[in-house]
Structure formats: structure tokens, C-alpha cells
Amino acid sequence: MKKSAVYWLLLPGFVFLAAFMVIPIVLTIGSTFVQENAFTLDGYLHFFKDPYFLKILLTTLQVSVVTTLVCVVLGFPTAYYISRKAPRRKGILLALAIFPLLTSPVVRSFSWMIILGRKGLINNALVGLGLIDQPLDILYTPAAMMIGLTHLFLPLMIISLVGVLENIDQDLLKAAQSLGASRFTAFRRVVFPLAVPGLVIGAVLVFVGSLTAYTTPALLGGKQRVIATFLYQNAMTLNDWYLASVIAAIMIAITFIVVGVMNRMAKTLNPKG
């Protein structure tokens, strides 16, 4: 086969992506630097000076950081447990973890509306038990978003971790124990460091996912905005496309920075090189 023929195979897909994805995105980002035919940073200066915008950004970051941490704390032990099971049972547990991942995010967020609402499962139970008089406001708060996002992304964390944990040779644990390490020390000194790459990948997926999620904050956040819902509001409700473009550019920048930094981290934390 001629060398150039390879490029013919890639050409249709490339043209498609270039025309419908790359060019629109590049133009969108480019447009944020131009106002009245002149180069400007006003859009960004305005954004980062406005306390309302900054609060949205801060809320988004807070929600994403908490969600990521909770996913690590809940995901690691669970993934470790799954990875140590015999193949059959491991397959079943993995399937149970993957099922919610493939289920519509609308369905999953909606289920939390039933649980967290003022007349929801939790409030009914607490009032019924006489623990509280008035129903708690959980739905439409950042906490509700964190719960919903954790539910949304925990499976991603679990399967990324199972991927690395199941490849850790069981003999390494035994070797550590035969050298005098207790089971806990063996875990801390051997298993955990070897799982760090999977942990970093999982954390990136969860963090970036939470940062850019739309459906869950839209359903569980109420009036509480995050950048994704704020972008939508500006684009579709307020028709402020310039501001929407600025938000889009900021979201892309944050995503790329986070992915880049975590990639670097994964490399330096992984001494194998």
C-alpha cells in the first residue's frame, strides 16, 4: 500500500471533525478576543471581576473538589474489594458498578429528586421518626449537586481503580508480608503506591466531569448555578452569546489545564517512568 493511502482512510473523519468541531470551537474561542473589530480581553476581565460570576465559578470548583474527594474515599475501598474477588463474582460486581454508568443521567438525577425533596424519602423518614419538625432543604443546594454528581461519577472512579488494582500481582502483597509487613502496612506501602496512576486517571475523570456536568446541576441545583448551567442560561435564555463564548473558552481552558497537570502528576508519581 502506498504511504499516502493511509491519509485517504483518515480524511473523511478528519474533514468531518475539522468542519463541525475544530473550526467552530476555534472560532468560538477566537471570537471572545474580538469586540468591535479590535483585540480585547474585556470579556475575561469582566468575568473575573464580577462577584456573581466568580461565585458561580467558585461553587463549581467547590462542588467538583468535594465530589472528587468523596469518590476517592468511597471508590478506593470498593474497587479494592472488587479486585480481590474471584473472576465470576468480580464480573457480577463490575456489572453492578457499570450499570448506573450506562443509565441515563436524567434518570439518575431524577431519582435523587425523589429522595432529597421536601416531601422526599429522607425528609419523610426524619419527620416520621420525629427527629425534625420541618423538612430540611437538601434539594436545590450545592450538597444535592455533590450527592448527585458523586452518584453519577463514582462508577467511573471504581472501574478506573479496578483496572489498576486487579493488575497488581498478589505475590507482591505476600512478599511484603513475608518481609514483616502487616496486612495494612503491605497495603499502604505496596498496593496504594501502585494504584496511584489509576487513582489519578479516575480523579481527572470525576473532577472534569463534575466541572462540566450539565444535567445533574440543572435538576438538583435549582437556582444554584454552576458554569455549565450558566453557559446554557446565557446562550439560550439570555441570548448573551459573547458571555457564553467566554464561559465556553474558560471551561475548555480549565479542562485542558486539569488534564495536563494530572497527566504530569501521574508521570512523576509513577517512578517506573
Add this chain to the structure above:
Amino acid sequence: MREKHFGLGLFSLLVFIFLLGPLLIISVTSFEPGTVLKFPPEGFSLRWYENIFKTGGFIRTFQISIIVSLLGNLLALILGIPAAYALSRYDFKGKSLLNAIFLSPVLIPGIVLGFTLMKYLIVVYQLPMYLGLLIGHTIIMLPFIIRVIASSLSSFDFAVEEAALSLGAGRVRTFFQVVLPNIRSGILAAVLIAFLESFNNVDISVFMTGPGVSTLPIQMLTYVENYFDPTIAAISVLLMVLTGLLMFFIERIMGGLTYFTKR
């Protein structure tokens, strides 16, 4: 060594309850006979399942969702199979860059992609809404198609292809009669995974709704904003059954679910 992890087992059980409990609750509440969602329900009724077919354009948007996902899938296959083949079979200049471009739709925030598509495809390029929706879904399916098929090709022995060539088959014929049949299951799995990705999509579709054009998830979102009756719970149950079925097929076709744990 038989190790016992009671604490760990209990912890994992609670995590699984957290993951699956809400889905179970939503399923149970779908049988509520009253007009307000409650848990536990006050009886058993299928009236909200009937309601799906009566109100809110759920059937119409379901049809649109199916058509968009299937057509987009087809388009993504046409664009993705040659690309996956080239990327996993040959070494060439700019390979890693092209690879990055083909997989980049998963990296771009969906809401950003949806916004730019709306801005340029619909407003600047003046494409009809339907076509914009189709293109958007094709873009988000491409990385899944390419990744699954490439991993299927990576376990394909290309010596078989060379054998066919040495027996006098042409390049194109070899591809269709030797390579494709051998990665059949990979293609099927790719189609199913991409389908779920597209069918559940909100971020793109939410920008591509207009008169007479909407997808099922968007229709559900709109409905939830206005009503809080168990209709959505009933739809959710049907969608979960669909998801479970597709997952079962993916597991069968790929001989496991390891695709999801590999990164």
C-alpha cells in the same frame, strides 16, 4: 490465602446500596397509583406507564432519539472504521496528533461542544435542526467507535490479511472479506456502546431543540420542570430495562466488561 475482609465487604455493600438504591426506589415509585411521587407507593398501578403513551410527546421524541442514534451510529461507523484501521495498522507522520483529534470529542466539555455546534451549524452554516442534531451525535460517538474497534483490531493477526493478499485478493476485497468479518464483534460492541452514549446524551441535544425537534432525555428534562408525577419514573424503568439488555449484549459480545476498566 483465604482472607476475610468483613469491614471492607460491609463498606462496599453500603457503596453499592448508594449506587443502586436510588434506581431501585425510582423503579418502585413508578407503580404509584396516586398523582404524586411517593416512597413507598400507596398501591400498585400501571397507569403512569399508560400515561407515557398518552402525553408529553414521549413516543415522538423516543422515535427521534432512536433515529438520530442509529443514523449517527452509521455515519460514525463509515467515518470511524477506516480511521480506526489506519490508526491501529500503520505508522505514519502525524499519527499521534490525528489520534488525539479523533479522540478529542470526549475531552471537550459536552456543553461547550453543544453550544458551539448550535452557534455555527445552526446559525452560521444554516443547517436544519435535524441535521445539526445528527452531526452532533455523530461527533460524540466517533471516539467510542474508534476506540472499541481499534482495540478489537489490536488483537487481530494482520498476517491473515497478508495471507489473503498473497492469495491474490485485492486490498479492498481483503478488507471487506477478511478483516471486517474478524472484527465483527468489536464493531457490534462499538455500535452498542456508542448508541448508549448518544441515546442518553443531554449536553448536545439541549441546544438542538426546536419546533418539532427534541430527544427523549430533553423531553424528560422539560417534563420534570413542570410536573412531578410518576410518569418519569415509569419511563426510567423502561430505559433501565433497555440499558440492562444492551449491557447484557455488550458483555456477551465482548466476553466480559473489561473494556470499561481499561483506559
Add this chain to the structure above:
Amino acid sequence: MALLTLDQVSVAYDNQTILKDFSLELEKGKLLSLLGPSGCGKTTTLRLIAGFLEAKQGKFLFGGKDYTRVPVNKRNFGFVFQSYALFPHLSVYDNVAFGLRMRKVKDRDVSERVMRMLEVVNLNGFEKRFPQELSGGQRQRVAIARALVIEPDLLLFDEPLSNLDANLRVNMRVEIRRIQQELGITTLYVSHDQEECFSISDQVAIMNKGIVEQLDRPETIFKYPATEFVARFIGFHNFIEFDERSDAGDAISLKVGGRLFTATANPGTVRPGARKGAIRPDDLIVSGDTGQEAANALPGMIKVSTYLGRSYQYVVETELGDFTANQEMETPYFSGQRVNLIFPQDKLVLVE
């Protein structure tokens, strides 16, 4: 008194009994090999002693103390894995230092002992490398150093050489024997490679289906296998079931189908009544002279002749069945040729 005693232990997993009423003893400073085909229970025995497995019944005594319930990390045994099990995220130095740090040894002493041990295994200068930058043989040395540096009371090897190529295997086993003797460390060694076990061991236990078929010095086993299983395992391919046996001092007379054979008594490894004869293909002589009808001879016909390089191998058909014999010669016998098989008295042994 033995340093290590397994007293009637039973091990089972997944409802499958691997060892039943199994007993074994090992003296201080000796190297004992467990040899046998896969599934014979040798690795289970080793893992039981290491503490990776627990016995369902029976006792494991070590240095006079009951070790049956002592957890792995309190046993102070060194274990060398088939897969080496080096920690991939730690350098050679940190791998070797791991056990010392678990024992809270001071940093200065750690460094001194690690460096000394790397010298013992000829790896000085490699301490900053990572496992994946080492060859198979080097990894094996790190694994040995890591197990040795904690000054274990017992050293356990689980098929340590099976992942190395043939030449390296020979070098490494000499190395293992050198280190073991230099440090005088009591060692249990598991392998399925006969030559490997025989070359480095003070004693070899040949195992089959969870029992020890024979435990003896390698030289004794090689010459006088106790059972048919052991004999087959170490290369005896020819067996004769005799009808009658009569002992006269050291000389044993045997009869089968009117033919007379004599064999040498072996030193107490086999119970006196055994009537099964065994001989190696290399020890069986194929004679072209078919005239005489002497004792220890059996007439037959060449069925198949193959060339082995140094010698020819014949399958000879006789009234007692087929026999395999290897013989060095210039011009080989041809198929169908009538020959006499000679069984030298000192090479024909009796097994159970």
C-alpha cells in the same frame, strides 16, 4: 532434633484436599528440595510453611515452638517467589531495604546491610535501578538479597529459576547453593526440575499426590529409587514384573517366565519383598550376539531405531514387552534385526 517439623498436617482449598496427614522434617543448615510434578502438593507445603496458607489439621513446629498460628509477618522466613514479586515502584535498594524497615532497623544499619547483601549477590552498583530495568537473572538476585537481608530463620524458594533461560538457570543454581552454604542458612526449595534439585540439595523429597514418595540424599535416589513413581520421574523407562524372588545375602535372584535375572540389593530404601525391576535406557545393553541364553539376558527384535546425536535409541520388542535402550555405536542396528538385551546386575534395581 529437627529445626522444622510438619506433623500430620492437612490442607484443603475449595473443598479439595491437597495435603492429608503430611509430615516432614528438616535439620538446621540443610537444603531440602521438594520435587514433583505439578499438583503434587510441593508448593502448597511451601506456602503452608511460609504462612500464606493455614493448615486445617496438624501442627507446624519450628525451633521447638508451635508456629501453626503465627502470622506470616511474624515468622521471619525469607520467601523467594517464582515471579520474583519485586516491588515495581521501589528501587533495588528500597526493595532490599523493605524488610529491614519493617523491623525498624536504623537507617545507617539498613544501608550497611543492604550494600553488603547486594555484594553477596554480585549486584553492587545496581541499587538505584528499578526492577523493570534489570534482566531476569538480576531480578532473581534482588529477590534473593531481599529475602536474605532480614537474616531469616528459614529460606523458602518457590520455583525460583523457572522463568530464566537454560544457561542462566545453571549459573543461578550454583549461585544459590554458594550463598546458602556460605551463610549456612536452612533452606526449603521447590522445583519440578530434577537436575536442578539434585544438583543443589542435601536432601530431596520426591512428592506425588500429596505424599512424600522418597526422601533421601540425591545420590541415593538417583541410584536406588524407592517406588515406580520415583523411578519413572528420574528417568527409568523400563520395568519388569518378576514372578519369584529369592535373596541370598546381597545377591537377589529373580524369575519371570522361566528366565533368570540377578539384581543388587539396595540399601534399605525398598521393603524386602519388592519384585518390580527397573533399569534406565542408558544402562540397558543391546548386543548383536544372539547365540547364548545367559542370565540377565532377554532376546528381542529391533522395532524402531532413532538417532539421538550421541547415541542411537532402540525400541526392542521382547516376550516381556517393549524396552527402550540407548547405545553409542558406529553403525546402528536395523529395524527387524534380532538382538539380545543385557541387564547388568548392578544397574537393575528393585522398586515398589
